[in-house]
Amino acid sequence: MHTEEYQLGETFIAPCDVYLNYEQNVIHPDLLFITKEREYIIEKKGIIGAPDLVVEILSTNKIHDQERKLELYERNAVPEYIIIDPETKQVWHYLLQDGKYLPQTDTVDGKLTIRQLHFEITF
Numbered sequence: 260m261h262t263e264e265y266q267l268g269e270t271f272i273a274p275c276d277v278y279l280n281y282e283q284n285v286i287h288p289d290l291l292f293i294t295k296e297r298e299y300i301i302e303k304k305g306i307i308g309a310p311d312l313v314v315e316i317l318s319t320n321k322i323h324d325q326e327r328k329l330e331l332y333e334r335n336a337v338p339e340y341i342i343i344d345p346e347t348k349q350v351w352h353y354l355l356q357d358g359k360y361l362p363q364t365d366t367v368d369g370k371l372t373i374r375q376l377h378f379e380i381t382f
Contacts, residue, residue, distance in 0.1 A: 267376060268294040268311065269301065276305030277313075279335040286328065290314040292375055309335045312375040317344045325351070333360045339375050 270292050277286050285305075292312035293301055300308040313332055315324040324342055332340045333355065340360065342351040350371050353360035372379045 266295055268292055268296075269298060271306070277310060278305055278307050279309065279331060282307065284331060286331070288313045289316045294375065309337045311337070312339045312341070312373065313337050314341045314343065317342060317346075329353070329360065333358075339373070341371065341373070343371075 270290065273287050273289050275287065275291065277288060277291065278284070279286065288310070291306065291310040291314070293306065294311045297308075297311060300306055300310075309332070313328075315328060317324055321344075329340065329342075333353075336355060336358070338355045340353040340355075344350075352363040352371060354363055354374065355361075370379065370381050
């Protein structure tokens with residue numbers, strides 16, 4: 260019996276270099292996903308271009324993830340951006356529409372539906 264393996268793409272965890280703005284900015288998301296159709300942006304030195312999904316786990320520098328990285332990911336057309344606060348279990352979920360992030364309201368504390376991966380996680 261032959262079974263085919265179905266792969267959505269590749270997932271990477273920190274540390275992984277992601278080069279944005281024509282390689283002017285190098286960032287290290289906590290978790291990122293590249294769809295199978297866009298695996299060509301995966302190079303030996305890192306990811307060259309916008310991932311399809313970025314997840315950041317908040318630490319002490321919350322403004323960096325909630326403001327600076329949000330603007331950088333939006334400007335570089337990352338389709339889905341998720342910020343998780345592990346202390347409060349609060350989630351900020353953004354989907355890119357017409358070049359702007361729209362906050363999603365379907366996220367509840369401790370549960371999240373990830374569009375790029377077509378599944379729901381509980382934390």
